[in-house]
Amino acid sequence: MSNITTTLWPIEPHTQAKHEILRRYLQAWLPIMSRYNGRILYIDGFAGPGEYSKGEPGSPVIAINTAKEHKLKLNAEILFLFIEAREDRCNHLKEILRPIDVPDNMKYNVECSKFDESLTSQFNYLDEQKKRIAPTFAFIDPFGYSDTPFPIIKRIMKNKKCEVLITFMSGFLNRFKSDPHKEEALDLLFDTREWRGIVFDSDSDEKSEKKIVRFYQNRLESCAEYVRTFEMKNKFNQPIYHLIFCTHSIEGLKKMKYAMWKVDETGRFSFSDRTDPNQTVLFKREPDYRQLKKLIVDKFKGKEVPIEEIEEFVVVETAFRETHFRKQILKPMEEVNPPEIRVVKSERKRKGGYPKGTIIRF
Numbered sequence: 147m148s149n150i151t152t153t154l155w156p157i158e159p160h161t162q163a164k165h166e167i168l169r170r171y172l173q174a175w176l177p178i179m180s181r182y183n184g185r186i187l188y189i190d191g192f193a194g195p196g197e198y199s200k201g202e203p204g205s206p207v208i209a210i211n212t213a214k215e216h217k218l219k220l221n222a223e224i225l226f227l228f229i230e231a232r233e234d235r236c237n238h239l240k241e242i243l244r245p246i247d248v249p250d251n252m253k254y255n256v257e258c259s260k261f262d263e264s265l266t267s268q269f270n271y272l273d274e275q276k277k278r279i280a281p282t283f284a285f286i287d288p289f290g291y292s293d294t295p296f297p298i299i300k301r302i303m304k305n306k307k308c309e310v311l312i313t314f315m316s317g318f319l320n321r322f323k324s325d326p327h328k329e330e331a332l333d334l335l336f337d338t339r340e341w342r343g344i345v346f347d348s349d350s351d352e353k354s355e356k357k358i359v360r361f362y363q364n365r366l367e368s369c370a371e372y373v374r375t376f377e378m379k380n381k382f383n384q385p386i387y388h389l390i391f392c393t394h395s396i397e398g399l400k401k402m403k404y405a406m407w408k409v410d411e412t413g414r415f416s417f418s419d420r421t422d423p424n425q426t427v428l429f430k431r432e433p434d435y436r437q438l439k440k441l442i443v444d445k446f447k448g449k450e451v452p453i454e455e456i457e458e459f460v461v462v463e464t465a466f467r468e469t470h471f472r473k474q475i476l477k478p479m480e481e482v483n484p485p486e487i488r489v490v491k492s493e494r495k496r497k498g499g500y501p502k503g504t505i506i507r508f
């Protein structure tokens with residue numbers, strides 16, 4: 147993947163899936179953020195040329211069109227910053243964007259530079275001015291792993307209203323981890339030298355690619371409240387990269403999970419649990435509710451639990467969504483004879499409803 151030399155290249159199905167996730171997430175993120183903030187920023191740190199070899203739109207076009215064509219009125223000023231290191235791709239992107247009319251409240255800038263250098267100088271400027279970065283969604287989509295140093299991710303995530311979606315080239319990285327020339331890049335990627343002991347730990351049975359992902363996830367968890375990893379597989383069901391989403395907002399996490407579950411059609415994509423990358427759910431047309439029931443029962447057996455706590459567990463600790471457990475799991479558990487759960491307190495109007503304040507005994 148990283149040895150592409152031409153300005154444009156053919157799009158692959160997993161890239162289209164990634165774009166679909168991006169589009170759906172932005173559809174949700176834009177109105178929420180523009181309701182509460184005067185100005186919001188979208189950064190595409192590895193923007194590419196703006197199209198693929200058969201004219202399919204690249205991520206900058208997808209982002210602008212999603213904002214432009216949004217059915218809700220977006221009142222905030224929306225700034226798009228597209229960073230692309232290669233001059234030919236950068237120029238191509240400018241040409242692709244030129245004919246697109248953007249509304250007055252939207253502006254974009256194409257910067258022909260390196261992601262890390264560009265953001266570092268912008269953060270230094272903001273620091274000098276004692277200002278903070280506007281609420282930001284940063285899409286960080288490199289070919290490799292050498293140009294996304296951890297300190298810059300940390301700097302973005304320092305603002306509680308900032309989020310990042312990173313393409314983490316786990317398979318690629320796994321192949322090169324023992325190359326001594328790459329050590330420095332890995333030190334920067336993780337911002338620690340500790341990866342050596344963990345990634346090469348021969349006492350552990352876990353596959354080394356999984357260990358790398360888990361290690362990176364742990365690093366990201368040091369600067370983000372919620373980190374969610376999605377494994378992208380090719381048509382041979384081989385993992386190619388991981389999409390990693392970092393946010394401080396549980397609403398953001400819910401919306402991203404919604405976007406991921408929508409990319410559900412082919413069965414080629416999976417996403418793994420934050421705490422256990424081995425707990426992988428293959429995308430099917432239907433979620434595997436038996437698996438979710440087991441997770442819920444294992445967690446809460448013998449306890450009295452507020453509905454809010456169950457929801458938080460489902461959203462934060464499992465691959466499933468907040469829409470997956472009331473009707474599909476709690477209701478049948480309550481209705482079976484003998485019941486598997488009992489509602490001990492609730493202001494519900496009808497049986498099978500579990501509004502806020504409901505307490506359930508497992």
Ligand SMILES: C[S@@+](CC[C@H](N)C(=O)[O-])C[C@H]1O[C@@H](n2cnc3c(N)ncnc32)[C@H](O)[C@@H]1O
Pocket residue numbers: 191192193194195196203204205206229230231232235259260261262287288289293
């Ligand atoms: C995977 S492609 C991006 C695809 C694009 N995000 C999309 O979805 O349509 C990665 C791009 O990053 C560019 N690139 C490589 N190193 C870079 C760096 N340090 N900073 C910014 N862009 C870089 C490459 O030239 C390439 O166009």
